[in-house]
Amino acid sequence: MQVNTLLKPTWIIPIVPEGVVLTKHVIAIADGKIAAIVPESEASQFEAKEVVELPGEIVMPGFVNLHSHAAMNLLRGVGPDLSLMDWLQKKVWPLEGRLMSPEFVYEGSRLAGEEMVQSGVTCTNDHYFFPVDAAAGLRESGMKCAVSAFLIGFPSAWAKTDDEYLKKAGEVIEHFRGDPMVHVTVSPHAPYTVSDDAMKKLAALSERNNLPIHIHVQETESEVSNSLKQYGMRPIERLKKLGIVNERLISVHSVHLSDSDIDTLAKAGSSVCHCPSSNLKLASGFAPVAKIMDAGINLGIGTDGVASNDKLDMLGETRLAALLAKAVAKDPTAAPVHKMLYAATMGGAKALGWDREIGSLEAGKSADLFSCLLEEITSIPVLEPAAQLLYSAGRESITHVWINGQLVVKKQQKAESFRGMSRTKALDIAHTWQNKC
Ligand SMILES: [Zn+2]
Structure with a gap:
């Protein structure tokens, strides 16, 4: 042959x-x-x-990086030693406000793609503005990627209103339809930055096009307590009511999960993306990885962006995930080697619905x-x-x-x-x- x-x-x-x-x-x-x-x-x-x-x-x-913000390679190291909200509000969002453009996204994603392929990553699931430019930058390295039909509830250089974000989300889906190298996920930023109405429309968009929903969920303790104050329910309960919690959900971070949240995600067949370096650097907490795996939830690993990591190193990330999972569970038999290597490859591929090919x-x-x-x-x-x-x-x-x-x-x-x-x-x-x- x-x-x-x-x-x-x-x-x-x-x-x-x-x-x-x-x-x-x-x-x-x-x-x-x-x-x-x-x-x-x-x-x-x-x-x-x-x-x-x-x-x-x-x-x-090759590793499947289940959560990245590739363009942020141009913001590597920004705002060390800050909490998530200070880091976002004082550093990241003002900088992004000033710099955001197709060129910024293309150039940053190009550097990220190069860093990732050199680190054994052959596919990344990106979450960012200007997704067509992000894909173009990432594709320079030869890697596969999923990019975002993105929505955040405030104006940016990409879109000004929910309606404009939604219109562009639809256009991004059409742009990459049938592309063997670039897939699309429906990507609301987080429960605390997206309204109920927009969330429902994104849920419908995901269902109509059978696309994964890629969203930061229950990353910090205050996200959960604020949601309880504002909506009288935990973010995952609210997302469930809005049609977001299903087998297409990629619940990123998910550090602060109650047993009932874990049960909800397991029953829905959702995936969780664990990003340990980012959770440690921003002191968001320790995700209950062993419990998530024991509940049969599909687990993937992500680097997050380099502004909160500061490496796109999936091998290092998976090592850290395994060590932390053991310590958090107080059980050295938790997070065994082959299960963690599976999470870093097939776990990501499954979450993206790409597991028949990669x-x-x-x-x-x-x-x-x-x-x-x-x-x-x-x-x-x-x-x-x-x-x-x-x-x-x-x-x-x-x-x-x-x-x-x-x-x-x-x-x-x-x-x-x-x-x-x-x-x-x-x-x-x-x-x-x-x-x-
Ligand atoms: Zn992120």
Whole structure:
């Protein structure tokens, strides 16, 4: 069989089936898709134009970043040490008010796309103004994305009134209809910035077009208490009444969830997007991730924008999510490795309704994947490849990224020497002890 590329890594995490690490297998890529994953002994059936040897490397599907504000890469680091409301009202919203334009969004998204692909992210779910420009910027890196049919209840350079936001939301949906690389989500900013009337119209728009609803929900304690004061109910109860809580909902942050909120989201088949760095930096709190997973809610991971993170590093984000989930649940068996890697890939793909094409390495799916060098000084010996990818490796160790089978990132190998010890010598020591473990 003729294929374009044959990858020969030391390990493969296909994500589906769950919990599996393959060794001595090859990945055949043809026409932008995974043609097959077979044992090395069966590799001779493929006639490949290109063979990529990846010794000491682990390959897995590209990360799906379930929540980003790509254009905010131009505001990296703005307003450290502030609460969410001070950060938004004193820093972010005034700056955005001054700078917001198609050029700002395009240029910022271009930088974010580059940062993300270099970090193994092959698809991002963006939440921002000027979505056509955001998509154009993100697409420069080759990555897939979902962009926003966006609405916030105050005037911006993108739109002045709810009606204008809604009109533009409809236009954005039409603009990208049928686009294999750019999807659209219906994106109200948050319960506290969108009226009941606009929320109902967005719910109808999502239903009519069968599109996900992407919204920040119950990020802070004050959001919940203000909603109780203003509406006599918690934000999730209000969103449920307005037709937003269903299987298309991507409930972002969702830090302050009661057991009854979790029950509501689970029964509705909604997804939650966890953004731990942003929640920590803004001191929003600790999301009950283990409870969310135990309730059977689909979980995805997001970086949020770099102004509150300040990295678009999904590997680091997933590591932090796993560590925090264990500590919050007071249970070291919570948030197991393979479930967290699933959340960072298939969890995001499912939430976006994109899981038939992306999120795992299965024959027929898009060849969106990355390779990470595990056999280096920071992560040897490799006794538990999946755990060491999550807990020891960093995004700096990602060497190659492919999207639709096209190589979009190839990094130089690391320096051979570390304080005079060659990588070969370090590997010799690691392998010797590894064999005794
Ligand atoms: Zn956000």
